[in-house]
Amino acid sequence: xxxxxxxxGEWERELEVEVPAxxxxxEVTTATKKYRKQLEIPGFRKGKVPIRLVEARYGxxxxxxxxxxxxxxxxxxxxxxAGLVPAATPKITKLEHExxxxxxxxxxxxxxxxVKVETVEGIKLTKxxxxxxxxxxxxxxxxxxxxxxxxxxxxxxxxxxxxxxxxMQRIDEAGIPIVGESFEERYFLxxxxxxxxxxxxxxxxxxxxxEVRKVRFAYRSDLENRELAGKTExxxxxxxxxxxxxxxxxxxxxxxxxxxxxxxxxxxxxHIRSQIEGRWQYISRQSARGELMDGxxxxxxxxxxxxxxxxxxxxxxxxxxxxxxGHAGHDHGDEHDHGDxHDHGDxxxxxxxxxxxxxxLKSYLIMEALRKKLSLGVSDEEFEVFMGxxxxxxxxxxxxxxxxxxxxxxxxxxxxxxxxxxxxxxADIEEKTV
Numbered sequence: 018x019x020x021x022x023x024x025x026g027e028w029e030r031e032l033e034v035e036v037p038a039x040x041x042x043x044e045v046t047t048a049t050k051k052y053r054k055q056l057e058i059p060g061f062r063k064g065k066v067p068i069r070l071v072e073a074r075y076g077x078x079x080x081x082x083x084x085x086x087x088x089x090x091x092x093x094x095x096x097x098x099a100g101l102v103p104a105a106t107p108k109i110t111k112l113e114h115e116x117x118x119x120x121x122x123x124x125x126x127x128x129x130x131x132v133k134v135e136t137v138e139g140i141k142l143t144k145x146x147x148x149x150x151x152x153x154x155x156x157x158x159x160x161x162x163x164x165x166x167x168x169x170x171x172x173x174x175x176x177x178x179x180x181x182x183x184x185m186q187r188i189d190e191a192g193i194p195i196v197g198e199s200f201e202e203r204y205f206l207x208x209x210x211x212x213x214x215x216x217x218x219x220x221x222x223x224x225x226x227x228e229v230r231k232v233r234f235a236y237r238s239d240l241e242n243r244e245l246a247g248k249t250e251x252x253x254x255x256x257x258x259x260x261x262x263x264x265x266x267x268x269x270x271x272x273x274x275x276x277x278x279x280x281x282x283x284x285x286x287x288h289i290r291s292q293i294e295g296r297w298q299y300i301s302r303q304s305a306r307g308e309l310m311d312g313x314x315x316x317x318x319x320x321x322x323x324x325x326x327x328x329x330x331x332x333x334x335x336x337x338x339x340x341x342x343g344h345a346g347h348d349h350g351d352e353h354d355h356g357d358x359h360d361h362g363d364x365x366x367x368x369x370x371x372x373x374x375x376x377x378l379k380s381y382l383i384m385e386a387l388r389k390k391l392s393l394g395v396s397d398e399e400f401e402v403f404m405g406x407x408x409x410x411x412x413x414x415x416x417x418x419x420x421x422x423x424x425x426x427x428x429x430x431x432x433x434x435x436x437x438x439x440x441x442x443x444a445d446i447e448e449k450t451v
Contacts, residue, residue, distance in 0.1 A: 018091070020099040028104065028127050028322040034095040036120040041084070045116075048083045049076070076116075084114060092124060102129040105324035127322030132386040140312035142444040145304055145451050147297040149290050157289045161275060162264045171261035174223045177208035180260040181221060186253040192231060194253065202257060213240060214250075221254060228256045297451075309440050310380045317383065321375055330374045384433065393435045395428055403431045 019035040053071045054064045061067075092107055107126035114120045168180055175181055183205070187198035207218050216234035224230055233251050240246040265271050272285035279285050395403075407427065408415040421427070 018095055018098065020095050022099050022101065025125070027320060028130055030101060030126055030128050031110075032095060032099055032101065032107070032124045032126065034091065034122050034124070036091060038117055038119050041087075041114070041120050042117065044083050044087060045076075045080050048079050052079055080114075080116065084112075084120065088122070091120075091122075095124075096126075101126070103127070104129045104322045105328050127324040129325070130319060130321065130382055132317070132319055132382045134313065134317050134383055134386045134390055136316035137313070137387070137390075137440060138443040140309055140316065140440065140444045142305055142308050142312070142441065142446045144446050144448045145297070145301040146448055147294075147301075147451050149293045149297075153293055154286050154289050157293070158267060158285075162267065162271070165271075165274065166262045166264050168260040168262050170226075171259045173259070174225050175207060175221060175256075175259045177218075177222070178262060179207050180262060181205040181207055181224070181256065182258040182260070183221075184255040184257060186255070188231065188251045188253050190251065192251075192253075206262075213237060213245070217250075221256075224254070224256045224259070226256055226258055230254050230256075305441065306437055309437060309444065310383065312444075313383050313440075314376065314379050319379070319382075321378055326371065326375055326378060329378055330371065333374065384436065387436050388432065391436060391439060393432065393439065395431050395435070400428055400431060403427070 018037065018040075021033040023031040023033070025031050049068065049071055052075065053066055053068060056066050056071060056075075057063045058066050058070070088109065092109075096103055096107070104127040107124040109122055110125050111121075111123040113122070171179060181204075182202055185200040185203050187195045189195055205218075205221075207222070212218055214234050214236045217232065220232040220234050221230065231251070231253050233249065235247060235249045236245045238247040265274070267282065269281045272279045272282045275285055276288065279288060404418050404427065405415055408418045411418070418424075418427070
């Protein structure tokens with residue numbers, strides 16, 4: 018086929034294509050014969066209708082169907098021959114064809130951006146460091162003790178530190194139950210520092226099993242969920258059970274219960290310190306990667322085809338819808354979805370989503386360009402060591418990891434790490450203790 022490309026913008030192209038008549042006629046002939054085998058017309062046996070009669074009666078519709086079926090593959094073939102990689106589905110803007118003549122069509126498309134990363138040195142980078150304080154370790158020990166606490170029924174009124182199990186019925190201002198707003202056997206740990214509503218906890222202190230109490234309370238105004246922050250609720254609380262919690266002693270036996278590899282409380286503290294240090298190292302590494310990528314985007318400016326960005330956002334939206342699980346609701350019984358993964362309903366929110374999507378796309382394109390530019394690659398020996406480390410982190414055998422369908426992703430992950438290490442070595446680094 019013949020192709021001709023016209024540049025109509027930075028990433029916009031117009032592709033003119035001419036397909037030889039013989040190719041189209043061969044496809045039409047094949048389709049006509051296939052249709053004839055299935056055709057039944059009075060006076061003729063099935064499959065024995067004269068080919069000229071088939072062409073006379075159905076030739077036009079058969080030809081149109083053949084061309085419609087062929088266009089996607091012809092478009093892909095023409096784009097390859099012209100050296101174009103479409104960023105989105107091309108649009109046919111002109112189509113001409115007469116029987117026995119070449120098929121001509123024109124398509125407009127956005128092409129995949131060819132990004133060149135020129136600046137990789139001197140990117141400003143803040144390296145976060147963190148000295149683990151003893152208070153952090155003790156706070157973690159407190160959390161571990163709370164997690165291993167035992168519970169037993171308490172034959173007394175509810176106090177701080179207890180567990181309340183209750184049925185919740187939302188009521189209106191007059192105290193009338195709201196139909197469809199009841200929630201059974203809700204679990205509340207009374208006295209938690211980050212309780213969604215300290216007012217609720219204060220309002221139920223002193224209740225006993227079997228008691229019914231109507232409460233009015235407000236959520237904390239600093240909740241991340243803005244739809245709940247500061248909101249006032251009214252519930253009728255039917256107490257099912259009050260439980261007393263007992264924390265384990267902080268000793269060597271407790272350490273052994275936390276991990277088989279631990280023998281003493283001191284070993285547990287060392288282990289916790291290592292965990293916190295590892296977490297901060299991860300935070301520092303991820304923060305550095307984000308800064309490096311932002312710096313690369315600023316230093317190597319390029320635009321994105323609008324159709325590519327549109328398709329990316331649509332695909333991301335579909336993926337969120339497919340993977341979104343049911344929202345379990347908050348402790349006080351409201352099972353409506355209060356998540357923040359919804360349309361903001363305003364231009365500012367939509368623009369922010371588009372800006373975030375553009376950054377992710379540019380990050381991907383820059384990383385692909387760096388792979389070609391730096392050619393760092395990953396040797397088999399490097400990958401073997403990397404898999405050994407990752408297997409240990411995941412608690413699996415290296416042989417299992419080698420059989421994983423994500424093996425190629427792991428190799429690319431190591432390559433990404435080498436790229437960021439290369440960039441970090443050439444960055445303008447400022448350390449910051451947090």
